[in-house]
Amino acid sequence: MKELQLRAYGKINLGLDVVRRREDGYHELRMIMQTVGLFDGLTMKVIPENEIRLTTNLSFLPTNQNNLIYKAIALLKEEFGIKKGIEVRLEKRIPVAAGMAGGSSNAAAALVGMNRLFRLGLSQKQLMEYGVRLGADVPYCVMRGTALSEGIGEILTPLSPMPECFILLAKPGISVSTKYVYQNLKLSEKMHHPDIDGMVKAINEGNLKGITDRLENVLETVTIKEYPMIEEIKQYMIGQGAMNALMSGSGPTIFGIFEKKSTAKKALEGLHQFDFIKQAYVVEPFNIRKK
Secondary structure, three states: OOEEEEEEEEEEEEEEEEEEEOOOOOEEEEEEEEEEEEEEEEEEEEEOOOOEEEEEOOOOOOOOOOOHHHHHHHHHHHHHOOOOEEEEEEEOOOOOOOOOOHHHHHHHHHHHHHHHHOOOOOOHHHHHHHHHOOOOOHHHHHHOOEEEEEEOOOEEEEOOOOOOOEEEEEEEOOOOOHHHHHHOOOOOOOOOOOOHHHHHHHHHHOOHHHHHOOOEEOOHHHHHHHOOHHHHHHHHHHHOOOOEEEEOOOOOOEEEEEOOHHHHHHHHHHHHHOOOEEEEEEEOEOOOOOO
16 A cells, blocks of 8 residues: 655744633734744555554554544545545654644644545645644644744744744753643733734844844743743853744743854753753754745
């Protein structure tokens, strides 16, 4: 049977603003999303038995309907009356529960894989519409690149590719509940909002300093209070030559943006002194739209 290999890339938030809490309990957001060159690998294969088999390199990950890959495959099987089964092997590299949309990216890759394996003829826009039924970040993970994300994350505007740079990612060995962070976020008229419009302008002008000067995430006000180590790592990165550093999503992953790879690599080596950092990588922005 035909086998397909796919890459599910992680993301960071260069800017994250919470505009308001909606009546339905969801929060309205304005975010700048950027795909990075750290990815999970999915190997998908059609099998004659009408079932979904999922295996992974991490024993603690669910491999049943609680996994977004399983949900994505089940959704398209149901929708298109597909009677054959799918076998998926997931090689997880993106940190889990880290604010990098690893699960959403896996779901997006599974949708793309199903579309190819069964020649469903779905456009990117249609895949994104299925994606939103699985999670707010999934449509972006189908699209990838540099984008302005609005609403609950489903209204996406592609932007110019992020200028060349090197991104140091560091994941502390803690798990942060996204629900807890949003529940404890204090929205007030006095709160400071990130300059998302200024960042969009800087991105479209290819101005890296203009981008890094505006790195801001309102969720830090909750997460850093709980985990001061996040601020410690941000300051470490800046001290090591990062143009700026920020927490991604609801955390706990921290990233620093560097102009030179050698400086980023040196900062990566120095992270060994922090025993609470469990995963760290130097990556580049992943852009699908060429300049």
